[in-house]
Amino acid sequence: MTNNLLRKLPKVDQLMLDERIQSCMPGIPREKAVDIIRSTVDEKRKMIIEGSMEETAAETLYDSVVADIVHALVLCGKNSLRPVINATGVVLHTNLGRANLSEKAREAVNAVMSSYSTLEYNPETRMRGSRHDHVEKIITRITGAEAAMVVNNNAAATMLTLAAMGRGREMVVSRGELVEIGGSFRIPDIMKESGTELVEVGTTNKTHLRDYEDNITENTAALLKVHTSNYRIVGFTEEVSVRELKNLGEKYGIPVIYDIGSGLMVDLSEAGIKEPTVKQGIDQGADLVLFSGDKLLGGPQAGIIIGKKEYIDRMKKHPLARVLRVDKMTLAACEATFGDYYSRAQALENIPVLSMITASEETLRSKAEYLKSLIDGLDLGYTSEILEEEGVVGGGSAPSDRLSDIVTAVKHENFSANEMDLLLHGGDNIIVSRTRNDRILFDVRTLTEKDCRDISLRLKEIAE
Numbered sequence: 001m002t003n004n005l006l007r008k009l010p011k012v013d014q015l016m017l018d019e020r021i022q023s024c025m026p027g028i029p030r031e032k033a034v035d036i037i038r039s040t041v042d043e044k045r046k047m048i049i050e051g052s053m054e055e056t057a058a059e060t061l062y063d064s065v066v067a068d069i070v071h072a073l074v075l076c077g078k079n080s081l082r083p084v085i086n087a088t089g090v091v092l093h094t095n096l097g098r099a100n101l102s103e104k105a106r107e108a109v110n111a112v113m114s115s116y117s118t119l120e121y122n123p124e125t126r127m128r129g130s131r132h133d134h135v136e137k138i139i140t141r142i143t144g145a146e147a148a149m150v151v152n153n154n155a156a157a158t159m160l161t162l163a164a165m166g167r168g169r170e171m172v173v174s175r176g177e178l179v180e181i182g183g184s185f186r187i188p189d190i191m192k193e194s195g196t197e198l199v200e201v202g203t204t205n206k207t208h209l210r211d212y213e214d215n216i217t218e219n220t221a222a223l224l225k226v227h228t229s230n231y232r233i234v235g236f237t238e239e240v241s242v243r244e245l246k247n248l249g250e251k252y253g254i255p256v257i258y259d260i261g262s263g264l265m266v267d268l269s270e271a272g273i274k275e276p277t278v279k280q281g282i283d284q285g286a287d288l289v290l291f292s293g294d295k296l297l298g299g300p301q302a303g304i305i306i307g308k309k310e311y312i313d314r315m316k317k318h319p320l321a322r323v324l325r326v327d328k329m330t331l332a333a334c335e336a337t338f339g340d341y342y343s344r345a346q347a348l349e350n351i352p353v354l355s356m357i358t359a360s361e362e363t364l365r366s367k368a369e370y371l372k373s374l375i376d377g378l379d380l381g382y383t384s385e386i387l388e389e390e391g392v393v394g395g396g397s398a399p400s401d402r403l404s405d406i407v408t409a410v411k412h413e414n415f416s417a418n419e420m421d422l423l424l425h426g427g428d429n430i431i432v433s434r435t436r437n438d439r440i441l442f443d444v445r446t447l448t449e450k451d452c453r454d455i456s457l458r459l460k461e462i463a464e
């Protein structure tokens with residue numbers, strides 16, 4: 001049985017001559033194409049030997065090998081990490097790369113990646129400079145903090161802060177704030193890895209100031225407050241504010257560290273987002289505030305630490321700082337992103353994360369109408385309608401806040417929504433959307449007009 005299938009398995013030389021395969025070869029080095037053909041045949045052979053292929057597959061074996069090779073050849077010209085059209089409406093979609101950068105940030109990255117730069121060079125003194133200086137000046141000016149540094153992400157910022165501030169000592173945290181962020185980042189685990197002893201106080205729903213005070217010892221290194229950025233505790237609850245912690249800390253000479261998570265720089269309560277801002281953290285007296293670069297700040301993946309110079313200097317000198325340091329592209333994007341925060345209006349306009357979140361219903365509706373008109377204009381068996389949906393910010397931010405989204409819901413006379421979804425993933429542009437009631441929902445909050453045109457083009461290809 002197996003032998004029959006094995007006999008039918010085409011040879012590499014034979015496949016090289018197949019027209020369908022040959023048509024995919026231009027632009028691909030011959031060795032690479034041969035390699036792809038050989039490994040596809042090897043895979044099929046393995047499947048046959050393992051018995052995971054039906055005897056009846058013999059009839060179609062040749063064509064199925066060719067189809068697999070064609071698929072692999074088409075993909076091999078493309079990078080694995082490539083752009084996606086995000087039609088989910090989730091602005092900070094962690095799986096899709098969180099924040100899109102502003103135009104200024106993209107330009108700044110482009111400039112330093114294609115040329116040598118002043119990364120660690122001071123052109124005035126002609127001496128060695130510090131990579132921290134580029135962003136520190138602007139971050140301190142915008143946030144009002146004394147000093148700042150940037151590391152790889154907020155998980156790294158937390159790790160470095162705990163290691164530099166608390167190693168061999170204790171840190172007091174509320175039981176209501178022992179957060180887990182996606183990807184196995186858990187406050188108790190990070191605490192342990194940093195060599196700091198976690199002192200949990202209070203209960204899940206209620207923690208009082210006296211709970212902190214009762215647990216302060218000579219060995220207390222800091223009071224840590226963690227913003228519950230991806231969940232909310234509601235009902236019979238109580239937490240201690242940064243200001244109260246600050247007063248307590250002063251009484252005992254202990255610093256207060258605030259992991260604020262999202263890095264929101266401008267108040268967004270009008271848009272329905274009730275998250276604390278970075279400035280509030282500093283104004284309320286936190287000695288150190290930590291946050292992500294690519295959540296509500298709208299910049300590159302980074303962890304930003306701001307606060308007292310004395311502590312930031314200690315962190316800059318810590319051996320982990322070198323392990324967690326960021327490259328020039330991140331620094332360039334950070335500097336440019338903060339540059340848009342001199343004016344609130346400019347930030348809302350230029351930073352994609354903020355403009356998407358604050359987009360008016362009118363703007364969303366007209367974009368949804370635009371997409372609908374493109375799809376209706378195809379006249380290829382699609383029907384579409386505009387619907388109102390509930391949206392979220394995503395990225396572990398503002399978990400209980402809802403945005404009102406407008407979607408263009410699309411149905412085709414011959415394809416189910418699941419078949420369409422599969423086809424939307426198969427084009428040059430990968431299009432990620434939601435499906436419901438056998439319709440594809442294109443949520444326009446996260447779409448540009450060009451995305452709308454690309455979606456319409458792909459729908460045209462699918463129907464044709």
Ligand SMILES: *Cc1c(COP(=O)(O)O)cnc(C)c1O
Nearest residue numbers: 153154155181227229260261292
């Ligand atoms: C998101 C988040 C982190 C982790 O930040 P990354 O930049 O994703 O590493 C840490 N703490 C809090 C409170 C967060 O919200």
